Amino acid sequence: DTEVTQTPKHLVMGMTNKKSLKCEQHMGHRAMYWYKQKAKKPPELMFVYSYEKLSINESVPSRFSPECPNSSLLNLHLHALQPEDSALYLCASSQGLLRSGVNQPQHFGDGTRLSIL
């Protein structure tokens, strides 16, 4: 079992749908991350939240909209996605860089497998 919980595990949606991916952690971590992973490829960073503020956006298209309602929750809102957006979306958390001043490992959820029809 992972300490980062992602829901749903699978999602199939049409290109005109609006859906949200959810991520939750209760480890007291203050940094949370969204990654996109295509088959047989490494994860690619999309967004970083630090202390509930968006600190990194890797030039992600606006059809992906992240939200961090509180320190335990991270959402990714999806709208008007394209077939090429089909992938495994991974959420991760860590203690964060600022507070500890020391680099920390990231803890990953098992991801949401997204298919766009």
Place this chain on the structure above:
Amino acid sequence: SQQGEEDPQALSIQEGENATMNCSYKTSINNLQWYRQNSGRGLVHLILIRSNEREKHSGRLRVTLDTSKKSSSLLITASRAADTASYFCATGFTQGGSEKLVFGKGTKLTVNP
């Protein structure tokens, strides 16, 4: 690109043998981390080595870091079938006051019983 390169891309060994995976990167880093990913699952952190460290051990894992050559290696000793997975190195940077990880392309390890 900051992305690391790993070799080999795929490695098949027998149970009990050692497995060595290499990672090279291009820019200065804060740290280098190794992760394992089983098929269809999330990534699991294995070990973190800071830029001022040269070697680190954790159980059957040994990681080395050579910042002058911008390279790292992961050694898994006495491999088991359960070690079958993809292994990724990830280089850590600071950007926008946060830490960012850039993952290498990965090595797919198969340990045959």
